[in-house]
Amino acid sequence: MAFTNIQIDTEALPRAEELQMQPMAEAYRRESRTQLLLIFGPLFLLSFIPQLFPITPPLLKSLLLLIPLGFLLSGALITLLVMKQVKVKAYALRDHDIAYRSGLIWRKTTLLLFSRVQHVEVTSGPLQRRFGLATLKFFTAGGSSVDLKIEGLLREDAEKLKEFILLRSAGEQQA
Numbered sequence: 257m258a259f260t261n262i263q264i265d266t267e268a269l270p271r272a273e274e275l276q277m278q279p280m281a282e283a284y285r286r287e288s289r290t291q292l293l294l295i296f297g298p299l300f301l302l303s304f305i306p307q308l309f310p311i312t313p314p315l316l317k318s319l320l321l322l323i324p325l326g327f328l329l330s331g332a333l334i335t336l337l338v339m340k341q342v343k344v345k346a347y348a349l350r351d352h353d354i355a356y357r358s359g360l361i362w363r364k365t366t367l368l369l370f371s372r373v374q375h376v377e378v379t380s381g382p383l384q385r386r387f388g389l390a391t392l393k394f395f396t397a398g399g400s401s402v403d404l405k406i407e408g409l410l411r412e413d414a415e416k417l418k419e420f421i422l423l424r425s426a427g428e429q430q431a
Contacts (some may be wrong), residue, residue, distance in 0.1 A: 376418045383422075
């Protein structure tokens with residue numbers, strides 16, 4: 257038997273960028289905004305505490321107003337970045353794998369073959385449950401940590417995806 261090693265034309269290969277990606281659920285945007293409000297709202301309100309104490313130099317009292325302004329501006333900037341990041345996140349399901357796109361500055365597309373999947377888990381935190389959302393976690397062979405995590409799926413979609421992927425994973429491992 258002779259060894260052969262045929263060259264592959266890379267121009268003919270399918271491109272991950274050409275996938276029809278499914279965006280995250282609209283409720284994910286609302287959940288993300290609520291999460292940010294729960295973090296920055298109390299911090300913003302607490303930043304006014306120094307104003308309650310009598311401070312003799314009026315200039316110092318004026319300078320202390322910069323603290324709430326700083327919290328307000330940083331909260332607005334972080335909210336803007338998180339909302340842009342939520343728009344970027346998307347997934348695509350194919351016959352043999354699932355693709356997940358994330359990252360605002362450093363864009364990343366992860367492809368996970370169903371044949372590598374050992375375990376799929378659906379989790380929901382309290383805020384996710386409030387918005388009907390879930391996170392789909394994938395575990396592959398040889399590892400105990402999560403290999404791929406897709407947040408922002410509707411709970412029923414996450415359950416359907418889990419069942420589909422587990423069936424595909426079992427079918428491909430038997431073949």
